[in-house]
Amino acid sequence: MIQVSDVSHRFGEREVLKDINLSVRERRVGVIGANGSGKSTFARLLNGLLIPDSGAVTVDGLDTREDAKAVRRRVGFVFQNPDNQIVFPVVEEDIAFGLKNLKLPKREIARKVDTVLAEYGLTHLRDRAAHLLSGGEKQLLAISAVLVMEPRYVVLDEPMTLLDLRNKKLILDTIRTIGQPVVLVTHDLDHLRDFERVIVFDGGRVVADGPPRDAIRHYTRAMA
Numbered sequence: 001m002i003q004v005s006d007v008s009h010r011f012g013e014r015e016v017l018k019d020i021n022l023s024v025r026e027r028r029v030g031v032i033g034a035n036g037s038g039k040s041t042f043a044r045l046l047n048g049l050l051i052p053d054s055g056a057v058t059v060d061g062l063d064t065r066e067d068a069k070a071v072r073r074r075v076g077f078v079f080q081n082p083d084n085q086i087v088f089p090v091v092e093e094d095i096a097f098g099l100k101n102l103k104l105p106k107r108e109i110a111r112k113v114d115t116v117l118a119e120y121g122l123t124h125l126r127d128r129a130a131h132l133l134s135g136g137e138k139q140l141l142a143i144s145a146v147l148v149m150e151p152r153y154v155v156l157d158e159p160m161t162l163l164d165l166r167n168k169k170l171i172l173d174t175i176r177t178i179g180q181p182v183v184l185v186t187h188d189l190d191h192l193r194d195f196e197r198v199i200v201f202d203g204g205r206v207v208a209d210g211p212p213r214d215a216i217r218h219y220t221r222a223m224a
């Protein structure tokens with residue numbers, strides 16, 4: 001479980017998150033809200049990329065302030081722009097990178113890389129230059145590089161925003177197959193209809209939180 005307790009966060013003078021209290025126990029949680037409402041700040045708090053100014057975030061009891069490294073391993077994070085996440089020139093190297101850091105045996109790394117390539121339909125791209133992939137393929141690669149680490153939770157911050165319709169669908173279908181609990185920040189409200197829960201941010205506060213129908217209705221009314 002991810003627990004967010006009395007969290008507020010500022011950037012300079014700006015209070016970007018205010019008094020956030022919630023826990024995530026569901027398998028599929030959506031996060032929506034206007035630009036600048038605090039969604040990315042919230043997402044980054046969940047895996048210790050950002051430590052809250054006040055309050056605490058814990059993941060299975062591990063406090064991000066004290067155990068940021070352990071939390072980051074436990075909570076995989078997928079960014080909006082895969083170019084920021086792809087570090088190695090060749091697809092399979094990029095996927096193997098995190099595993100090499102863990103100093104796993106070569107054979108185990110190879111096995112895990114093969115499995116994730118096959119699972120996400122990237123096997124035919126394994127020797128390709130990562131920067132030459134299509135937008136959708138790059139995002140698939142970024143997601144695969146996160147999932148190969150076998151995190152307990154996966155947080156994705158607008159992973160489909162830069163993609164055309166076909167690639168959006170590809171990534172969405174991929175997200176549906178993720179076995180771990182998922183927190184998905186998105187503007188694509190239609191994609192959240194089968195989620196268990198949707199959290200709506202406005203001005204750094206949670207203004208709605210519940211079943212998708214109700215939360216989405218609240219959001220679309222507030223935006224009208």
Ligand SMILES: Nc1ncnc2c1ncn2[C@@H]1O[C@H](COP(=O)(O)OP(=O)(O)O)[C@@H](O)[C@H]1O
Pocket residue numbers: 011012016033034035036037038039040041042
């Ligand atoms: N590193 C930062 N430094 C200063 N201000 C920031 C930083 N990151 C985000 N902000 C500001 O915090 C507010 C919330 O940003 P963000 O969480 O990215 O919102 P969202 O993802 O909902 O668009 C915005 O006003 C943004 O400009």
Ligand SMILES: [Mg+2]
Pocket residue numbers: 039040041157158
């Ligand atoms: Mg954002």
